[in-house]
Amino acid sequence: MAWLNTLTRRKIFWPLVALAFLLAFNLFFTPNFFSVEIKQGHLYGNVIDILKNGAPIMLLAVGLTLVIATKGIDISVGSVVAISAGVVAMLIGGDLKGNPKYPIAFAMSAAVLVSVAAGMWNGMLVSWVGMQPIIATLILSVAGRGIAMVTTNAMVVWLYANPFALLGQGYLLGLPFSIYMVAVLLLLTWLAMRRTALGLFIEAVGINPTASRFAGINAKNLIFWVYAFSGFCAGVSGLVVCSTVMSADGNNAGLGYEMDAILAVVIGGTSMNGGKFYLFGSMVGALIVQTLTTTIYAFNVPPEIAQVVKALVVWTVSLLQSASFRAKVAGLFGKREVAA
Amino acid sequence: MKLKSLFSPKNLPTIVTLGLFVLMFGLGSVSFRGFFSLQNFLNLFIDNAYLIIIAVGMTFVIISGGIDLSVGSMLALSTMVTSSLLEKSRWDPLYVIPVVLLMGVALGLFMGWLIQTFDIPPFIITLAGLYLARGLCYVVSIDTIGITHPFWQAMASSAIPISGNSFISPSVIVAVVILIAGMYVSRFTKFGRTVFAIGGNEQSAVLMGLPVARTKILLYAFSGFCSALAGIVFTFYTLSGYALNGRGMEMDAIATVVIGGTLLSGGVGSVLGTLFGVFVYGTIQVLIVFQGTLNSWWTRIAIGFLVFVFCLLQRLFEVRKGGRRRKSSAAV
Amino acid sequence: MSDNAPIVELKKICKTFPGVKALSSVDFRLFPGEVHALMGQNGAGKSTLVKVLTGVYRQDSGEILLEGKPIRPDSPLAAQKLGINTVYQEINLCLNLSVAENIFIGREPKRLGRIDWKTMNGKAEEVLKRLNINIDVTKILSSYSIAVQQMVAISRVLDSSSKVLILDEPTSSLDETEVAQLFKVIKKLRDEGMAILFITHFLDQTYQISDRITVLKNGEFVGEYETGNLPKLELIAKMLGKELSEFSYTTSGAREKKPDTADDTAAGTADDPAAGPADDTAPLLEAKNLGLRGSIAPFDIALREGDVLGFAGLLGSGRTETARLLFGIDAADQGDLAVKGKKAGISSPRGAMMAGMGFCSEDRKNEGIFAELSIRENIILALQAKMGASKYLSTKKQLEIAEELIASLRIVTPSANGEAKQLSGGNQQKLLLARWLCTNPIILILDEPTRGIDVGAKLEIMEQILNLSRKGLGVVFISSEFEELLRCSTKIAVFRDKVKIAELEGEDMNERTIMQTIAGGR
16 A cells, blocks of 8 residues: 555655644544534634644744744744734724724834744844854743733733734634634645745754754854744734734743644654654644643633643653664664764 | 952952942942932842742852753742642641652752753753743632731731841751751752862863763752742742743843852852852842833843853853863864 | 784684675784784774774674683773773863863762862872873863874773773874874883783874784784884885785786877967977866865865876875865865956865766765765755755656666665665765766766775776766866775875875875885885
């Protein structure tokens, strides 16, 4: 059955299987999991919730996939989400009649631009200064919370301009609007990666940084822009998050998002060691993470358990991706001395 | 110690940090009335006792070239378990304290084992640890648990007089003990020196016959211990267990360690320097309070910025040194 | 030198790894009070032999005798306990710790349960005094030169029970004065009765310091000689695996005269057909006084169209370092580089590539191949980098280019879409060559392109080199096999001990002359 072989070889196979498994589990054990109602021309239901709630993480995962592919990491995305939400909320604000302080388009652009600047800051530290990615992004992750709180004056800021609600709460052709945003970002990124040489260069840098330098690739530039792009994704995600609740909470917005996003990317097939990356896999990974959370919710288990479960999954995946672990497991089936 | 050796290159970073602290404290004293007092200085110890403890553990981890991102959540979990055992299960403090400390050690040991045995980067393992501990906090209780146990109440309100009207709290004693223990271990024990060796060149350390694997695992266990102990000390201060405690604390700990002169790349550092780093951190907070108008969140930004500056300096220093000798690839 | 019984004897040692026979029935003797040099080219088995002696590997057959008694060390620590100590090329010390600590860490003197720094420092000074070194042992190791670091490394392993000292390429990073310092120490130890095994590439140093030489080639024992009775030329011959008489003076296989001379009359640039190419065309690549301290002494190189400049020299002579300077991988600290007459500030491989150069590294695995990328992606990568990210070569176009090169270079693979890691060594080498060929370079640097590949593939690659030369490219060809160099080169640069010592042309291009040049006879 050669077709089965090629099928299982595709990296996206196993994540899809995992997702299918989760959905099947819910099919049998969760009442009404798949029921979808139509109200006012919009679709509602658990499955729709998964898509809607997963959108912010999916947006983050797009940028983070590329960062991880270059052998890097970005744990500041959660804080950048908060900054973006804070900026857009402060700029739109508005009175109870729904008139924004500044035009919505302007506010949104400003928020995204600030987020890109944050990403560039990370990129500069990693590529030009040569800092380890974990430290560089840790700095922003903490300072960023402070910046978000200062932007919102440590208060929860409310918005009243209704058009803005479209992003996080609106529907288009029955489906949540935010999913379309994910689709557009995904498509544009995919095009940029696979219809230009960028994807190839990023993979080369992640697989063999020295050889990529010898082959004439400008790795420094590439890495810089990858982090800037991650900032961009976090900015867009922040807009959606803010729009969903029509408010910005500098303290809690985006909290823990970096973990979910990293998990999504890693489950989706991209290795923490960098190299080949799988954008669609990351999307499936994000859906898995969201389905997991929703399943836990549906069983009335305290949602905090989800964090514990996620942490355990990260440990498990780290082990599976560790060459040392695989070698030791293989070693249990017979030792071999290798030329050193 | 002769004056000349005091200023040797080894001690320079520590001197710089001390100087920075003196500068900031002096600035505060000049700008604000009531700033310059013994109590204000002692408050640095009282308010940051927990941070000193955590930072000592973090110092060792960073010297070895690793990192522990779980410390803040571990502290929170420690406060939750402590308060829960005291208030809900009505255990005796004699049992509560060892159990909580053991929990910290166990978690640290597990993470250290994963990191060392399977060669997985410490940041991802301890990042997951962060979320695990945080999640477990909520599992224990979503709401704050107040502590009413008389022993704790006594600890919270005790004031040990120092001189005149100035006082410290019992937590300070604990912190100072850990600090001195840390300094001793780092200078006079095999374990401590092995940590430095690992941070300098792990491969060499292995070839020199040092117990690298065992030391690395114990390192993270020690950090876990410190986080748990810091949590207990924290409950003396706040008399409660609160799941949202310690958010961002890992950064505070890393900041104080880095500002104290320990290199993030490992191999160089000082526990005493970390104490000075805590002084700097504490002074920034006090300055902002005295200033009155600034949002306290500016502390976060200031700390982040200081860390950035120190990391930048460290990086420049590394590049300057590394440029002299390059490794040539297989020579032909 | 001593006539007593040997302190260490390795008898008929065999060691095989999957796919490669590292040692075949190798004998080795080491006497107390002597410096014994172990020499051989790449793949000779030197490091494997030492690893067997020091317990890193267990031999498949054969025995090890220490003072007449058989031993079976199963780890470096065990070997140390037996008195066999090694100091490696990579100084395995911790630069962030003090000198005294580096000597004593792991066995620090203690007092009342804690480390006694005062005693440790005192003892360290004593140990170093034994080697005639007086330094401040409380300063950290990185504040001292590599030579001193090396001696600290030696001090660490010396104590009363040391019987054998193995020094693995100790002088690779040292300058002349530092080498002299080290040799003083080694001589002192030898005179005290220590048995010293000295592994090195440097011919001159071998003659300076060693009493006896053992030569290995391809895992086999070639011979053991007294240094005083073995002329340099013969040593080189033995290392290359032949008898001296086998090296010929004939220029058989050498290149025909350069193409330019034949075309001169057509171009109307010279009256005399034998005058050689017109000199007013700037060379494709010209290096003047280019050098890097600690890596390669300043050198001059001129590469013209159609030239194949061979780099001849023993292992460690500085050929790769030279290539790396030319391609911008390392930054020179003196001298100039010009491409086609224009000064080129080439500070990175990308810069070199944009100037029209290409480089095939000898370390295919770590510096060349992207194992998880497909073969076609590996091939077009440099070309794509040159064109820029936006001008993306579609998969179809990639396939076209790749398949053309796969055919012309005869790369053996079922499909251009397979992962590069599936290819054999020879085919991976051709893959690297293909990568640079499709960038249409004017200059190509090939570092050991024929190493570790089968005969057929070797011939094919040399064929390619000749082709490229005919097309007018300038090629730098590094190889450890003289025959290959003579077959392809129009002139040969000779290297020894990190210096370019000569350039041979015409009649001088024969094996014997190359060897004599290396030996220093010319």
